[in-house]
Amino acid sequence: MAVSQLSAQDTDQLLERARAGDRGALARLISVLERGGDAAASVERGLSSRGAGGYTVGITGAPGAGKSTLVNTLLGEALADAGRVALLAVDPTSPLSRGALLGDRVRMHSHAASSQVFIRSMASRGQLGGLAVATRSARRLLEACGWPLILIETVGVGQVELDVASTTDTVVVVLNPGWGDEVQANKAGLMEVADIFVINKADKAGLQATRRDLESALASLPAERRPAIVETVASEGRGAADLWAAIASHREAITLSGELASRRQQQLRAELHGLIDARLEAELDQLFASGAADTHLEAVAAGALDMAAAGDVLLRELCRRASAAIAG
Amino acid sequence: MSTAGKRILMAKTGLDGHWRGPTVVAKALRDAGFEVIMIGMARPEEVMQASIDEDVDLVGLNIGGHVDVAVRAIGMVRESRPEVPIFVGGVVPPHAKRKLEGLGVEVYPPGSQLPDIVAAAMRLTGAA
Amino acid sequence: MNSNNGNGRVWNTASGLHLKNFYAPEDVPESHRKHVAVPPGESPFHRGAYPTGYRTKPWRIFQLSGFGKPEDENERIRFLLEQGETGFIMEHDRNTGDHCYNVDHPDVVARREDVGLTGAVMQSVRDIDICMKDLPLATSYGHAGGAVVQHAPFALAGYWTVAKQRGVDLARLPGTGQSDFFLTYLGCVTKQQIPTRDGLRFNADIMEFCDKHLPRWVPVSIAGYNGADTGLNAYQELGALFANAVEYLEEIKRRNTMSLENAARACGGVNFRASMDLFEEASKMRAARLMWQQLLERRYGITNPKVANLRIHCVTAGSRMTYQQPLNNIVRGTVMALAAALGGVQSLGVSGYDEALSIPSEHAHQMSVRIQQILQEETNIQAVTDPLGGSYYVETLTAELVERAWEFFDEIMEQGGFLASLDSGWLHERAAENQSEDFRQQESGEQVIIGVTDHKDDVSPFDVDGFMGVDDAYDVALERLHEVRRTRYEKGASQALGALESVCRDGENIMPAMMDALAAEVTLGEIGDVYRSVFGDWATPIQT
Numbered sequence A: 001m002a003v004s005q006l007s008a009q010d011t012d013q014l015l016e017r018a019r020a021g022d023r024g025a026l027a028r029l030i031s032v033l034e035r036g037g038d039a040a041a042s043v044e045r046g047l048s049s050r051g052a053g054g055y056t057v058g059i060t061g062a063p064g065a066g067k068s069t070l071v072n073t074l075l076g077e078a079l080a081d082a083g084r085v086a087l088l089a090v091d092p093t094s095p096l097s098r099g100a101l102l103g104d105r106v107r108m109h110s111h112a113a114s115s116q117v118f119i120r121s122m123a124s125r126g127q128l129g130g131l132a133v134a135t136r137s138a139r140r141l142l143e144a145c146g147w148p149l150i151l152i153e154t155v156g157v158g159q160v161e162l163d164v165a166s167t168t169d170t171v172v173v174v175l176n177p178g179w180g181d182e183v184q185a186n187k188a189g190l191m192e193v194a195d196i197f198v199i200n201k202a203d204k205a206g207l208q209a210t211r212r213d214l215e216s217a218l219a220s221l222p223a224e225r226r227p228a229i230v231e232t233v234a235s236e237g238r239g240a241a242d243l244w245a246a247i248a249s250h251r252e253a254i255t256l257s258g259e260l261a262s263r264r265q266q267q268l269r270a271e272l273h274g275l276i277d278a279r280l281e282a283e284l285d286q287l288f289a290s291g292a293a294d295t296h297l298e299a300v301a302a303g304a305l306d307m308a309a310a311g312d313v314l315l316r317e318l319c320r321r322a323s324a325a326i327a328g
Numbered sequence B: 001m002s003t004a005g006k007r008i009l010m011a012k013t014g015l016d017g018h019w020r021g022p023t024v025v026a027k028a029l030r031d032a033g034f035e036v037i038m039i040g041m042a043r044p045e046e047v048m049q050a051s052i053d054e055d056v057d058l059v060g061l062n063i064g065g066h067v068d069v070a071v072r073a074i075g076m077v078r079e080s081r082p083e084v085p086i087f088v089g090g091v092v093p094p095h096a097k098r099k100l101e102g103l104g105v106e107v108y109p110p111g112s113q114l115p116d117i118v119a120a121a122m123r124l125t126g127a128a
Numbered sequence C: 001m002n003s004n005n006g007n008g009r010v011w012n013t014a015s016g017l018h019l020k021n022f023y024a025p026e027d028v029p030e031s032h033r034k035h036v037a038v039p040p041g042e043s044p045f046h047r048g049a050y051p052t053g054y055r056t057k058p059w060r061i062f063q064l065s066g067f068g069k070p071e072d073e074n075e076r077i078r079f080l081l082e083q084g085e086t087g088f089i090m091e092h093d094r095n096t097g098d099h100c101y102n103v104d105h106p107d108v109v110a111r112r113e114d115v116g117l118t119g120a121v122m123q124s125v126r127d128i129d130i131c132m133k134d135l136p137l138a139t140s141y142g143h144a145g146g147a148v149v150q151h152a153p154f155a156l157a158g159y160w161t162v163a164k165q166r167g168v169d170l171a172r173l174p175g176t177g178q179s180d181f182f183l184t185y186l187g188c189v190t191k192q193q194i195p196t197r198d199g200l201r202f203n204a205d206i207m208e209f210c211d212k213h214l215p216r217w218v219p220v221s222i223a224g225y226n227g228a229d230t231g232l233n234a235y236q237e238l239g240a241l242f243a244n245a246v247e248y249l250e251e252i253k254r255r256n257t258m259s260l261e262n263a264a265r266a267c268g269g270v271n272f273r274a275s276m277d278l279f280e281e282a283s284k285m286r287a288a289r290l291m292w293q294q295l296l297e298r299r300y301g302i303t304n305p306k307v308a309n310l311r312i313h314c315v316t317a318g319s320r321m322t323y324q325q326p327l328n329n330i331v332r333g334t335v336m337a338l339a340a341a342l343g344g345v346q347s348l349g350v351s352g353y354d355e356a357l358s359i360p361s362e363h364a365h366q367m368s369v370r371i372q373q374i375l376q377e378e379t380n381i382q383a384v385t386d387p388l389g390g391s392y393y394v395e396t397l398t399a400e401l402v403e404r405a406w407e408f409f410d411e412i413m414e415q416g417g418f419l420a421s422l423d424s425g426w427l428h429e430r431a432a433e434n435q436s437e438d439f440r441q442q443e444s445g446e447q448v449i450i451g452v453t454d455h456k457d458d459v460s461p462f463d464v465d466g467f468m469g470v471d472d473a474y475d476v477a478l479e480r481l482h483e484v485r486r487t488r489y490e491k492g493a494s495q496a497l498g499a500l501e502s503v504c505r506d507g508e509n510i511m512p513a514m515m516d517a518l519a520a521e522v523t524l525g526e527i528g529d530v531y532r533s534v535f536g537d538w539a540t541p542i543q544t
């Protein structure tokens, strides 16, 4: 049945099957979440807040930094530890055609047919910040279905994006040799986001310089808050074990210190914020599309109404519509 | 209906590396608004697993080698996702084409024009 | 084509060079005119590599062939030789060969029906021996297989080992492998292969080894063909090919283990594509010879005429062979072969008329030989060397291609050189741009392909089904693999493999250890496993 026609009962059934281990149902539910609308909302209602069991690691970094290749090698390590791993891999949607080429899986053949690994490619569908609109809810769905470890590969983002930090428990930022200037330019953002730095493509020239730049950028942080730096050659599988060890020790440290709990609180906050944001935006688009704004726009253009006043009127209308939608 | 949010899997069943065909086709599909999930050279079971996990609306196979490898992949996809249409292209001599068409698979051999392939994808995914 | 009448149509060569309605003496660039007066066989060689051209040495008829079990391939090769082929090419199965896997590798098992589809399965020297049965090794120019860089040391060592066992003196053995970067680092990217820097090492090792032991062997043959059929246009093919040659020469220079002249000679046997733009392609072969002479003189100070004369093997563009109305391809094959012959190549393979359906059937193979024989024997084309020389058009085009090609060469150098342009995917992007442009032109009607974009009705009474192959290649290969493992002298094999591994690690020339490994019946997959553990995998820049 087409995703758009699913009733609440259908989604409940799907959820039940997905929880029982049916991957087809799980995959379908992610499509439902991606599509949004009523069916998505009903899936959301079926997902209680995060279980304590799951853990999420974010992998972010510029386009082509080697995130997917790194994930491929990391999967081996992660599987040995967690038993099962799910991955959400986000790639950009073309703003022109709204189509997308999702290519992360090409790098992930080592575990592509394993029943212990679930890989889902997601198009960003216009969302900025490195994730797709549905990435967060898909993560919660995966947790609800008992996936103990979830990796999220963000879109290759030019500068540092904060979304991944508010979605994952440990953030790995992937850099490459020769990126000293980028490190300098993004120093503040990088330090805010990264729990672990990876210098991937350590086989390339410029490794030491990048390492030095990074170390000096981090020098001002107190030692216990200083992110680990791991060197990897993902294409040859080198450094994966070190990276996995760094992830495990970060996890342990924030669990013991209680920081994990406060991070989760932050995540919930960001998620809820994001959810309302998305719904309001959809509502706002509809408001404009319905022509409700037209008379006010004309009035503004004619000088009969000022912008701020027009904004007030429309915001009131927006709130009215939004609460009607919830009641209905 | 539109192509928005429609997902197509693109896999190579052979171990040959001919990338021109699958790449131009994937780009044409992207430009028509599809989300194309590239998985490269994939074994039949990888094709099947991806067609499930990625919840695709259409499976595309580039055949670079023996048709029976593709036939096996098709069989596995059919078993797990019987409702999903499949279309293929690449090196498909007449005998292979007949075999595939007999399985209800649409075949786009060398020389197929991209607008025809895009039109097929729209039809098969219900986007047109 | 809607603009057949010429109204508003822009006439370009296939690579996009603008064409005039006709050419006059003043169109030939000043700097190029002096070359026109130089006869063939003299520097700068653009009018021909040898003074007497095809009168004394017709081009070699050289067809790619191979499938199934080694004995199937042997039979096909002997058939071709009977038909009049004047060299022979051994083709190894790409699933096993190109990847250095044995047939029991999981990636091969998963595609077992595919095994032997495009080359014979040769996992040990025993298989190679079967494939070479009764072939005229000492007298005929043989291509040992090993077109793929990581596979070449195995394929060559296998061929040489069998030749030695048959009492052929390696010092007199003619032939080539290919070891081409374009093939699997640009064109058909294998699932797994050694990084480019290690590939460069292999090729330089082969050059050194041949310099010492096989002086008549062409150790590497850069195949612009593979770049061109992946999408590079005529001047890009030229520029990239010579940028590749520079990598080899610089590596040898750095090693300082053989003379640079010998190294230049060793990579002066190259492979180009001949496609459908008749005059551009003929001009390209002439441009290539000129460029090689210029490169050697300007960059390396080499002027020795025995080194500076580029020798060309040419293959007609498979990508121009259509699936639709396949008999039309006989005409295409003829035209492309003509372009090559007019360009003065030393060796030629014509793609089969069933190229887009399968590897060549016996009949298609025979036709590829016949086309060349007809050209050689019935058209008088061999009588005069460089028949297009002095044509204002062709000379202008030749000069223009040279100029554009050097520009492209410079662009590659700016990328950090040929291998860097492969590592980064830059060259792939150039090819992909042209591919998309081709399709755009087909849609707009600017590019017409008979039977594909226009005139699609076919009334041919002949069904062309392509070649069906054999269906026991996998089973037999598996059996033979087990047999080798069971019956070889295991201690010798494992010692040889161990020695090969240390050589791989410590950087000595790989070929002597490879020869020992082949003689000790080490198998292909075992060697591949060594590569994978020592060298790792190339970081493929493209997603397919």
Ligand code: B12
Pocket: B015, B016, B017, B018, B019, B020, B021, B022, B024, B025, B059, B060, B061, B062, B063, B064, B065, B066, B087, B088, B089, B090, B091, B108, B109, B110, B111, B112, B113, B114, B117, C091, C094, C098, C117, C118, C147, C182, C183, C184, C186, C187, C188, C189, C190, C225, C226, C227, C229, C230, C317, C318, C319, C320, C321, C322, C354, C355, C356, C357, C358, C359, C360
């Ligand atoms: C160009 C080419 C190459 C290039 C690489 C091009 C590339 N990067 O893709 C080079 C020269 C490097 C090359 C190398 C080899 N090649 Co090659 N190659 C060709 C050739 C001539 C054209 C292919 C091509 O690119 N066409 C243009 C593209 C756009 O067309 P296409 O791939 O057919 O795709 C179209 C349709 O098929 C369809 N389509 C394709 N995929 C899909 C997917 C879906 C879902 C859909 C709906 C449609 C669709 O849409 C496309 C647009 O029309 C073909 C013969 C031919 N004329 O078809 C041989 C051919 C494919 N090659 C072949 C072989 C054997 C090889 C080699 C092994 C030869 C060798 N020993 O060196 C090596 C491969 C090594 C390896 N490890 O794999 C054989 C395969 C035989 C078989 N399977 O039975 C062929 C058929 C030639 C032959 N007759 O021998 N090759």
Ligand SMILES: Nc1nc2c(ncn2[C@@H]2O[C@H](COP(=O)(O)OP(=O)(O)OP(=O)(O)O)[C@@H](O)[C@H]2O)c(=O)[nH]1
Pocket: A061, A062, A063, A064, A065, A066, A067, A068, A069, A070, A104, A107, A155, A156, A157, A200, A201, A202, A203, A204, A232, A233, A234, A235, A236, C538, C539, C540, C541, C542
């Ligand atoms: N030399 C080298 N290349 C690498 C390494 N890791 C990855 N690569 C190559 O870098 C390129 C990009 O790798 P991906 O894993 O696709 O990078 P990514 O960050 O996931 O890219 P996007 O998802 O497109 O942003 C590929 O060509 C890889 O093979 C490495 O350690 N060394």
Ligand SMILES: [Mg+2]
Pocket: A067, A068, A069, A103, A104, A153
């Ligand atoms: Mg990626």
